[in-house]
Amino acid sequence: MRPKIVIVGAGFGGMATVNALKHVDADVVLVDRTNHHLFQPLLYQVATAALSPADIATASRVLLRRNRNATVMMADAAGVDTTAQILQLADGRTLHYDYLVLATGAAYSFFGHDEWAGHAKVLKSLDDALSIRDKLLRAFERAEQCDDPAEVARLLTFVVVGGGPTGVELAGTIAELARTTLARDFRHIDPQSARIVLCEAGKHVLGAFPGELPDYASGALRSLGVEVRLGEAVTLVDADGIVLGPERINAAVVLWCAGTQARPAANWLGAEAARNGAVKVAEDCSVPGHGNIFAIGDVASFDPGTGRPLPGLAPVAKQQGKYVGRLIANRIAGRKTPLPFRYRDLGSMAVIGRSRAIADFGRFQLKGFLAWLAWSMVHLMLLVDFRSRLMVYMNWSWAWFTYGRGARLLTGHDDHGTAVKDEASSEIEKP
Known part of the structure; x- marks a missing residue:
C-alpha cells in the first residue's frame, strides 16, 4: 500500500x-x-486598489495539474x-x-487584547484585503457627503499599527492613493488632506534592517505625507480610533500589522x-x-x-x-536522509512607495529607485504563473506612468466587511 x-x-x-x-x-x-495559493507579499496591493485578487492568486488545482500523485482537499x-x-x-x-x-x-496577535480585533483590520487573506479596500474607499465616499468638518477629518484619518514591512507598505500606498490617485476625483473634499499615521512602539520602522536603511524608510514615508510615530505603544483600539500613548486619534480605519x-x-x-x-x-x-x-x-x-x-x-x-x-x-x-536543514539567506527587501524601497543583501544594501527596481523584478519572478506576471507587470507599468489604480470598485462588501463574491474574486475560485 x-x-x-x-x-x-x-x-x-x-x-x-x-x-x-x-x-x-x-x-x-x-x-x-481555501482553494487557492496566495502570493502574500503583494496582498497589500489588493488592499490598496492597485491589483485585483486574481492577479496574485491561482487555484491550487490548476497549479497541481501535473502532479499526478497529488489531490487537493478544501x-x-x-x-x-x-x-x-x-x-x-x-x-x-x-x-x-x-x-x-x-x-x-x-x-x-493583539497582545492579549483580543477585543481590539473587532475594530482593527488585519491583512492575511484575500477576504481581508477586499475588506480593507472597501473600508478605505468607502471612507472617502462618506467624507464626500458629510457636512461635519470633525467627522470629515475622522473619515480621512487612517492609522496603521506596526512598522514592519506590511505596515510600511500599507502606509506608503495609502498615502499615494490619497495624494495622487484620488486627488482630483472628489468635489467637496480634498483627498490630499488625508492623515495617515504609522505607529511603531520601537525606535525604528523596519528595525530588522541594518545601518541607515530604517532611517531612510522613515524619511521616505514622511516625504509621502505619512505621520511616523515611533517609541509609542497603542493602549486602546475602539470603534472611533486608537489611543497612542496619552493621545487620542480618531480614525475611520485602523489597520493592525503589529505582531x-x-x-x-x-x-x-x-x-x-x-x-x-x-x-x-x-x-x-x-x-x-x-x-x-x-x-x-x-x-x-x-x-x-x-x-x-x-x-x-x-x-x-x-x-x-x-x-x-x-x-x-x-x-x-530507502535512500540516505539529507543533512540537517540549513537556511540560505538571500536577503530581504521592503517597498515604501513609488520608486522607493530598501534591500539588504548582506554584503551590500540598496535604497531608493535601484532597490525598488530589484524588489519589482524579484516579486514578478516569484509569482507562480505567467498570466499573473503579465497582469501585474501591466498594472504596475500603467500605475507608474499614470498614477492610476485599476481596482477601485466598491462591489463586494457591506458596511461590516462581509465578503460578497464579485467578478474579480470569482476568477480565483474556478478549479
Whole structure:
C-alpha cells in the first residue's frame, strides 16, 4: 500500500513540499481552507486598489495539474491524533497519514487584547484585503457627503499599527492613493488632506534592517505625507480610533500589522511551543517525539544555532518545504536522509512607495529607485504563473506612468466587511 502524505496549508511552504514530492511513489493530499495559493507579499496591493485578487492568486488545482500523485482537499484542519495518525477536520471528517506536514502559517496577535480585533483590520487573506479596500474607499465616499468638518477629518484619518514591512507598505500606498490617485476625483473634499499615521512602539520602522536603511524608510514615508510615530505603544483600539500613548486619534480605519502568532498546531500535537505559539522543531524540521510529523514556515520555530529562530518569511517556508519534501522522498525510497536543514539567506527587501524601497543583501544594501527596481523584478519572478506576471507587470507599468489604480470598485462588501463574491474574486475560485 502506497504511503499517504498529508500537507496542511497551500502557502509557500505547503506548495514547495508538494512539488518536491512530485515524482514520489506515494499519495499526496494538500489540505487548505481555501482553494487557492496566495502570493502574500503583494496582498497589500489588493488592499490598496492597485491589483485585483486574481492577479496574485491561482487555484491550487490548476497549479497541481501535473502532479499526478497529488489531490487537493478544501477543508479546515482542527486537530491531530498522533497515536492513530489521523488529521481531524473541522467538519468531523478525518484523514489518515503516514507523514504529516503542517504549514498552517500564522495569524495576527493583539497582545492579549483580543477585543481590539473587532475594530482593527488585519491583512492575511484575500477576504481581508477586499475588506480593507472597501473600508478605505468607502471612507472617502462618506467624507464626500458629510457636512461635519470633525467627522470629515475622522473619515480621512487612517492609522496603521506596526512598522514592519506590511505596515510600511500599507502606509506608503495609502498615502499615494490619497495624494495622487484620488486627488482630483472628489468635489467637496480634498483627498490630499488625508492623515495617515504609522505607529511603531520601537525606535525604528523596519528595525530588522541594518545601518541607515530604517532611517531612510522613515524619511521616505514622511516625504509621502505619512505621520511616523515611533517609541509609542497603542493602549486602546475602539470603534472611533486608537489611543497612542496619552493621545487620542480618531480614525475611520485602523489597520493592525503589529505582531503575529502561529496557528494552534502546537496545541494539536501537545508539542513545545515558542512564545508566539510556533512549534519548536528539530534540525530536520520534524516535531520532537514525532519523526513522521513536520512543521515548516510561520507555524514552526526553527533555531539555526544562533539562539534566534528563523524569521517568518516566504523564502524560509519555501526552503523548508523543499527540504522536507526531499527528506520524505528519500525515506520512502530507502535512500540516505539529507543533512540537517540549513537556511540560505538571500536577503530581504521592503517597498515604501513609488520608486522607493530598501534591500539588504548582506554584503551590500540598496535604497531608493535601484532597490525598488530589484524588489519589482524579484516579486514578478516569484509569482507562480505567467498570466499573473503579465497582469501585474501591466498594472504596475500603467500605475507608474499614470498614477492610476485599476481596482477601485466598491462591489463586494457591506458596511461590516462581509465578503460578497464579485467578478474579480470569482476568477480565483474556478478549479
